[in-house]
Amino acid sequence: MKLKKYYILLKLFIALALVLLAAGCGGTGGSVGSGNADTGAITAKLNWSGDTSRHILSAPAGVVKVRIIVSGTGMTDIQKDFDAAVGQGTVANIPAGSSRTVTAQGLDASGNVIAKGVISNITIIAGQTTDAGTITIIPVLALADLITNGLDSLGKKDVTGAKAFFKEAVDNYPTVSTNDGDTARFFYAFTRAVGVNLYGTGTTGALGSVGDILDRMGCDSAGRSLTNLAVVCPKTLPSNSPTGSELQSFLYTVIKTELEGALANLNAVSTSFSKSWKEPISGKTYISDFGDVLVLKASIKGALAGILIQYAYNLNANIATEANASHTAQVFLSNNTSFLTRASGYATYLSEAKTYLSQVADDLTAAITKIEPSSRNTAAYLINVNAQAITDAKINLPIWKASLASAQKYDNGKDGISGTADDLIVNLSPFFAGINLRDLMPPITGNNASGYFPDATMGGVIVQGSKMNEDKNGNGIPDILD
Numbered sequence: 001m002k003l004k005k006y007y008i009l010l011k012l013f014i015a016l017a018l019v020l021l022a023a024g025c026g027g028t029g030g031s032v033g034s035g036n037a038d039t040g041a042i043t044a045k046l047n048w049s050g051d052t053s054r055h056i057l058s059a060p061a062g063v064v065k066v067r068i069i070v071s072g073t074g075m076t077d078i079q080k081d082f083d084a085a086v087g088q089g090t091v092a093n094i095p096a097g098s099s100r101t102v103t104a105q106g107l108d109a110s111g112n113v114i115a116k117g118v119i120s121n122i123t124i125i126a127g128q129t130t131d132a133g134t135i136t137i138i139p140v141l142a143l144a145d146l147i148t149n150g151l152d153s154l155g156k157k158d159v160t161g162a163k164a165f166f167k168e169a170v171d172n173y174p175t176v177s178t179n180d181g182d183t184a185r186f187f188y189a190f191t192r193a194v195g196v197n198l199y200g201t202g203t204t205g206a207l208g209s210v211g212d213i214l215d216r217m218g219c220d221s222a223g224r225s226l227t228n229l230a231v232v233c234p235k236t237l238p239s240n241s242p243t244g245s246e247l248q249s250f251l252y253t254v255i256k257t258e259l260e261g262a263l264a265n266l267n268a269v270s271t272s273f274s275k276s277w278k279e280p281i282s283g284k285t286y287i288s289d290f291g292d293v294l295v296l297k298a299s300i301k302g303a304l305a306g307i308l309i310q311y312a313y314n315l316n317a318n319i320a321t322e323a324n325a326s327h328t329a330q331v332f333l334s335n336n337t338s339f340l341t342r343a344s345g346y347a348t349y350l351s352e353a354k355t356y357l358s359q360v361a362d363d364l365t366a367a368i369t370k371i372e373p374s375s376r377n378t379a380a381y382l383i384n385v386n387a388q389a390i391t392d393a394k395i396n397l398p399i400w401k402a403s404l405a406s407a408q409k410y411d412n413g414k415d416g417i418s419g420t421a422d423d424l425i426v427n428l429s430p431f432f433a434g435i436n437l438r439d440l441m442p443p444i445t446g447n448n449a450s451g452y453f454p455d456a457t458m459g460g461v462i463v464q465g466s467k468m469n470e471d472k473n474g475n476g477i478p479d480i481l482d
């Protein structure tokens, strides 16, 4: 073969290869233009048959749209939709990096995912186009099957497995408004709220899971079961154990994000939701309904408020150093002079916490209204409440909610509701404006208080009736700390 002829053939081959790359096997692929030096491109072929030995050219009936999602650590998901009939498309600007996952979804006219395929461990190189290979796409399970599988897993105390099924259900059927749709959203929220990941994420940067914390503390990988936790950790903590500040950031980023996601799921559950299921701890079958949704919302918002409040304060300390040396509280505090002082940005975090806590009162009030009727408040339901607790909550919830913003009276019963001399008067608004908690501490000697609180009102929170410095045994130390 002469050189010139060979050159023409080579050019033809390259052109053909480029066309194949762009079009995949006739399926919808992503071919990608790179916008700047930090991003790369990806191309993939889609095989709709579930049989990798042959490529089926077109998407099956019912698939009107193809969604390509590129995800990975340290990047925001990049997703783009293509008309299934078009057969090719471009996804731009994928941040360079390794361990990227490419998900291809076949969407029906309602936006439900009816077929899906994933290819993982793809490396995106800046300025280059990576061939991700062939993504085999197979039909996903029906919503009812995903719910059955999820509840079965839950019944077997496999919270992590259940969570995966419910996530799949919510991800694949985001627009279904039936009771099955509500069931998926409720149980995904429930399992993601309780189903923390006890295994390491395998990343070396910021803490990504509870398992990462256990790993850094040198704890055994055995015994990491959500329903039967029995993890053994070393007596001497490794020097790279998480610091107080790292734990705070973990709560604020990882856990808060997960809880906010759960809240979004619950906000999409309709008031008519009702589902019978086997609660794994007792093994009994209960009904969950919108009353449970409201109680779960209140619990999650309470947890979010807690995360925001802790983040408003400096709680940093080298935990390993302090714990390994068995330092007393006195030494700990002198080593960590900023501990319990306000962190930068505290006003914003405390204000957000206050808003959540106000909503907790609203959600619990709505839950009581839902649960109280005698037809509903029975043992057949997961959450039922005794009559006295309902009466007390109706009195105290409005007072507690109002105390977030202004001084409120809790009657002590001695001089009746109308008399106020005996009342405990609380105003939480100074707390949410931001109090330096370090300044409110009593003197500490060794591990014990050695004097009174400097301010028995705790920064103006306890307006009347404070017993913080009550000292009936006269030993110079508040009785609540004796």
Ligand SMILES: [Ca+2]
Residues within 6 Å of the ligand: 411, 412, 413, 414, 415, 416, 417, 418, 419, 420, 421, 422, 423
């Ligand atoms: Ca009174």
Ligand SMILES: [Ca+2]
Residues within 6 Å of the ligand: 470, 471, 472, 473, 474, 475, 476, 477, 478, 479, 482
């Ligand atoms: Ca005392």
